[in-house]
Amino acid sequence: MMKDIHAMKILDCKPLNRYDFSQMRNMWEPVVYEVVAELLERNEMCNCHDCVLDTCALALNSLPARYWILGSYDAFSPPEKFIGNPDNIRLAEEAVLRAYRLVQQNPHH
Numbered sequence: 001m002m003k004d005i006h007a008m009k010i011l012d013c014k015p016l017n018r019y020d021f022s023q024m025r026n027m028w029e030p031v032v033y034e035v036v037a038e039l040l041e042r043n044e045m046c047n048c049h050d051c052v053l054d055t056c057a058l059a060l061n062s063l064p065a066r067y068w069i070l071g072s073y074d075a076f077s078p079p080e081k082f083i084g085n086p087d088n089i090r091l092a093e094e095a096v097l098r099a100y101r102l103v104q105q106n107p108h109h
């Protein structure tokens, strides 16, 4: 079905090309990226491209996907609440540290 996963070409073709998928985001991404940014700033992880992306991918795969449509305001659970939730931040920290330990065992760099 999806022949070119890199370009996500299926979204450029009928019938899906009339919908704006760019607004659909996994809300764990900003939380995980924030944790990784802090580790990098403190020089607590390898800063090469492979280690950073592998760590992010592994961490995100280990967390339950939480997709949101940006701009569609949800009064009950706005994205800011999810991103700033201390429990979510702690879960993301644990996921990133676990992921980075795995990456270090078999680094691609």
Ligand SMILES: [Zn+2]
Residues within 6 Å of the ligand: 046, 047, 048, 049, 050, 051, 052, 107, 109
């Ligand atoms: Zn590395």
